[in-house]
Amino acid sequence: MTTTDTVTQPVIKLHNTKTRKKEVFTPIDPENVRMYVCGPTVYDRAHLGNARPVVVFDVLYRLLRHVYGADHVTYARNFTDVDDKINARAAESGRAIGEITAETTQWFLDDMGALGALEPNHMPRATEYIPQMVAMIEDLITKGHAYAAEGHVLFAVDSWREGYGKLSGRSVDDMIAGARVEVAPYKKNPMDFVLWKPSSDDLPGWDSPWGRGRPGWHIECSAMADDLLWKRPLEEGKLSENALKFPHVIDIHGGGNDLMFPHHENEIAQSCCAHGNEVFAHYWLHNEMLQVEGKKMSKSLGNFFTVHDLLDQGIPGEVIRFVFLSTHYRKPMDWTEKKAKEAEKTLRKWYAQAAEALSGRQPELHVVELLADDINTHGVLAECHQYSQAGDVAALRSSMELLGLLGDDVPDWVKTPDVDLSAHETRLFEARQTAMESKDFSEVDRLKTAYMDAGLEVRMSKTGVELVPGPGFDPAKLDEI
Structure with a gap:
């Protein structure tokens, strides 16, 4: 289906976390629907919880492609490959950070591929976007929304007090009263969060106006989403006249609800303050745990x-x-x-x-x-x-x-092999009949274990035995029983 098939287009309705209600989805530009989803920190295998948002937003991606056309949807999902957990893993294992992140990134792609997830159009790595992050941080400082202190750069929450907390429905005062935040002498407000932090010689670091260091977690998504879903299509002439009315704004931003605060709240603050907007994304979607x-x-x-x-x-x-x-x-x-x-x-x-x-x-x-x-x-x-x-x-x-x-x-x-299992079913049934008389079930247990090891599901009843091939069925193992 393409954007010209207006008669048969269904109306998409999405629950917008920002407004707490289900809304009709109206893209800024139906010819270029743009979605960003926060991706994994690649230091180990993806657990089941990591996989849920991948599947959820993969289905949404498929729906958008069906309604607007595959060439009219752009989906970006990042890899966080600079992080303290990765640094710790490198220190424990003695392996190079780049080697670890390359391996774990491929693990993630392989595992998500096994779940049927399509690969997004863009899968940026944080380490590829350090210059864009530095530029955004400099801009925030210039506009009075961030400040440098002791090798760090922090976002000044008080500079955007009227907008901070709207996504999660919290006021700054409530957050300060109830939050467990890092207390540091260089913070002007306990809720101020790190945009840049210094790196010692044994940690990854990049040169910056504030010394050698590395980015905070939140800034990477703001920089990558803006570059991939605004600046790049702008340079390529892919934005419509209507899209140009919403500079630096995307259609959908998603992730798990554990990211709503502080990660997504901080993304909104950074992005809106850097670009002078009230909006970063029109629709925010969050999956449950x-x-x-x-x-x-x-x-x-x-x-x-x-x-x-x-x-x-x-x-x-x-x-x-x-x-x-x-x-x-x-x-x-x-x-x-x-x-x-x-x-x-x-x-x-x-x-x-x-x-x-x-x-x-x-x-x-x-x-x-x-x-x-x-x-x-x-x-x-x-x-x-x-x-x-x-x-x-x-x-x-x-x-x-x-x-x-x-x-x-x-x-x-x-596609299980076409194997006649009737002889094995008869053998197990007869062993069970014998065991019922002798009260010795050792042979029955041995056979059941052997058949299950061969990848067969054993279903026993009073009238018979059924052996059902499972996904790991190996007919060769039947010869050993």
Whole structure:
């Protein structure tokens, strides 16, 4: 669909954190819709919580591309590759920082690719934009919104008191009273935040007017979003007359709700003060957090998983994505083993049906309208269930493609080898019958363990045994049983 297909365009409605309500999405320029999402700090594997915003905004990206056309949407997501956690990891391991960030960045891309996430148009690294950050900081100092002190540069919150806190709904006085902020003698106000800080010889650093140092966390997104989504399209002549009326403003900014304060609040302050605007992004979207088996994910609770952990356990990326999409992005999501098993069972059925239809068909307008209603992925999955039950394989396939659950072909893990398992099922059933009489179940347990190790799901009942191939099924292991 392109921007000329106005008759069939659904109305996109998004919950805007800034206004606390669902609003009709009206881009500044329908020919150049621009979205920025805060990306990862690349010091280790991405955990499940890191993956949720990737999937959420990937679906929004797909929706925008469908409505406005792939060539009319620009999506930027950054990599933070200069950070104290990265420095600490380098010190612990003795490895070079660049080596660590290159490795972890690729890990992230591989893992998110396994979840079906498209790569954004731009994936800037913070270290590539130091000059732009320095220039923005200098501008903020010149305009009286920042000050240098003891090798640091800090944003002066009092200089933009009327705007600071509107996104998160807090006043500066309330934030000062309730915040745990770093107390430093060089701060004029406890809420002032770092734009630049000094670096010792053993830490990454760049020359600046304030001495050798490195940027604070918040400034990088302001500088990169402005460069990639305003300055670059301006230089390339890609901005419409209407877009020029909103200088340095983008359509959508997103991320997890843990970033709303202070990160996004500080981004707004920096960007608006640097450019003399009241607005940085017209729409702010935030996804809720993730739990595991009903509890907050924590290493101390033993329920901390990286995406790579689950993939290594044989859980397909499409299954992980399905579980994520089953809960609305603004609601807390609970990852459970039960949900993953149910998702895999459903997807196996859907893939078998979808394989009967051709790819590339336009999704049903009703499905697009559901997704356009504040990214209602749960509603679209419910429609997929209906299509599956009705045998409407064409509608099922096009809906799955829109959600990113299916590409040109069904995933390899669904294509299990054609192996006759009846002899093994009979063997296990007879062993169970014998054990019922002898009360010795050691052989039954041995066989069950061996079949599960081969990647088979063992389903036993009073009337028989069923062995169902899973994603990690290895027929060669059956010869060893």
